[in-house]
Structures are given as structure tokens and as C-alpha cells.
Amino acid sequence: MSFTEQDRLLFAGDSITDSSRDRTDPASLGKGYVRQIADRLCADRLRGGPEVVNQGLNGNRIYDLEARWTADVLALRPTVLTVKIGINDTWRTFDRGLPSPVGKFRAAYTRILASARQHLPADLYVITPFLLPVEPEQHAWQDDLAPRIEVALDVATEFGARLVRADLFMPRAAAEHGNATLAPDGVHPSPLGHRILAEAWLAAAGVPVEDGIPRS
Template sequence: MHIQEEDTLLFIGDSITDAGRDRTDPASLGSGYVHEIARTLRGRTGTGAGPAVINKGLNGNRVYDLESRWATDVIDHRPTVVTVKIGINDTWRRYDCGLISPVGEFEACLDRLLADTARTLAARLVVITPFLLPVTPGQEDWYEDLSPRTDAVLRAALANGAQVVRADLTLLRAAEEKGAAELAPDGVHPSPYGHRLIADAWLAAIDSGTSDLRP
């Protein structure tokens, strides 16, 4: 997959995608990986232009929240490339308030969103895997829920021909050198450096045209 200037890139997900964007300003991209991707793509044009970029991340979203707003926040914008980053809140809510998101239902919902988007828009699809960098007591236990959920994300991506960005592997490898808190102080929300790593992983995956679907 190669991004063209005439493309419209839409990113949707939870707070990691939101990254503090101004929801009253449609052009706001927040301060996270979406902003970093847009800045890099503009720099490549040499003119400061580049493809249109839309950020529809929303704090606290689980996959079912994405489904409830998919028509207005994705389909209506007619993007040519759609990137989805979701899953950590489906796990987190189990541990902080007992709200269960069964992996089978999660996978079915994500599969519907990807399939409907490909069918309705003929858009190219990109999926960023959820990740966790445990820094607080008990976060290691979250892998019981998150690991099978990540496998579900990979299956849904494969079934729908989506490009995969392995943020989980990228950040875990970096954490071995830098430490988890340097990349995500609370184990979930990336630091500026963590966001840059996600952006670089997205750009590398898109430029190479290959996906890592290993569990």
C-alpha cells in the first residue's frame, strides 16, 4: 500500500488515537501518533500538503462504541484508507469495573466494521493491535484477557485483508531497552516517544506493504 496525495486517511479508536484532539475542530489531530503520521506525510511531499487526515479517536471507547458511531464518523467521510486502533478498553473495563467484553463478541463486532467498510467504500484497511506495557501492580494479569483479544484482532484483520501494524510487538521490544514507563507511564497511554514509535510502525507497514499476523 502506498499513500497518495489524493487519499483521505481516517483514524478511529480510543484515547490513544484521540490524543487530546479538539473535538470542536474537525482539523484537529491531537498530539499523538495520528499527528506524527500526518506531519511525516506532509514532509514527504516537499510542499507542506499531503493527503487529508481525519482523527476520530474518542476517549474510553470499546469496539461497541465504534460500531454505534461508525456510519457518521467513518462512512460519511468517504475515506480511502481507514485505520482502526481498539481493544485495550475492552480489556481494561474488565479489571477496573467488571465490565466484560467477550472475545468472541469483540471479534465479531470488529469483523463487521471492517467488512462493511471494505464493501461500502472499497477502502484500504489498516488495523493497529492493542498493547499493554505493565507498570502498575496487577497489570500483568490483564494479559489473560488481552492476549486472546489481540489474536482476535489479527484474525479479523486477516479475514478482511487489512494491513496490520503490530504496535504490541514494537512497544514491547522498545520497552526492553527503554523501560515500560518511558513508553507508556500508566502502561496504556503512550508518551510522545511511544506515539512516535507507533507512527513509525504504521509508516513502515504501509510503505512495505506487508503485515505481521503472528500471534
């Protein structure tokens, strides 16, 4: 897929997408995979590269993303929309006792993608949630996260979104590099983890990654 100056690529999600962006600056892309994708696609912005917008927000569960969906996503009229959400629905269940029943999670995920299909002329991408346990208690999270991954797969298929299977390629990469190397706390990617995410998104979009995004 090729992108032009007419395209607006919007990435919506939680802290993995947010990645320390400056929320007072609409042009801020953070330090993670969104920045790396933009660096690859927008190096020649003056010669026709797309606009990239980061609408990740630290701490978001699916319900938080849905609450700001109209203002932070639909109102910006992206032509390419990427959603990565779900790990906080699991995490908050364990550390704060905030339940996120899978049925309600599915209903909310379905509503946001349905509204995107209804209101936007956008290509959709879904990045599945993932977990790379580094603490013993995090292994118990996996049974809670697994059905959320299935929800992401199901809704992506239902609404014709391209899938970026972070739940598969991140554990494969961790088998080589180690969980903590890719995500020091099991959830938030390191620079290498973000690079792997960015390369996977670019591959899903059909964009060559050689000589592209930063390697550190």
C-alpha cells in the first residue's frame, strides 16, 4: 500500500501507542512505534508523505477509548486508522480490581469499529494486545488476556481490518531476545520492542522496511 500527502494515519490506543507523547502538541508522536512508522513514511513529507497522528492515551481501557472515540478519532477523519487496545483491561483487573468482562469488552470493541466503518472512509488496522511476563504473577494474566486477543481477531475480521499479530510475533521475538529485553515490565516495549511493532505494521501495510526505521 502506498501513502500520499492526502492520507492521515491515526493510531489510537493506550500507553504503548502514547509512548510519552506531548499531549499539548498535536504533532507529537511519542517515542515508540508510531514515531518509527512516521520516520519511515514521512522522511519525504515535503515531497508527498502522509500525515501521522498519535491518539494513544496512557492507561486507557477499551471503555476509555470508546468514551473519547468521537472527539479523538472520528472528528479527525483519518484515511488509515489503527487500533491497539486491551492490555489495560487485563492489567487493571489484577492490580486495581477493575473488572472488564469479555462480553462487555467485545461489545465496546465492536461499537468503535462499527462506528469507524460507518463514519470514515478509512482503511482499518488492528494490532492485537500482547503480554511478555517478567514477573511471576503476570503468568496468571495470560488466561484473562487470551479471550481479548480472540475478540480483537474477531472484530478485525468482521470489519475487514488488517491484522498485526503482536500476540504471535512479540513472543517469538522474545524467545530469541528475552521477555525483559523487549518489554522490561512485561507490557511496555523497549526501543527494540517498538521497532518490532513498527516493522510488523509496515509489513502489514506493504511498506518495505529495509533502510527504513531506526534500529536502536
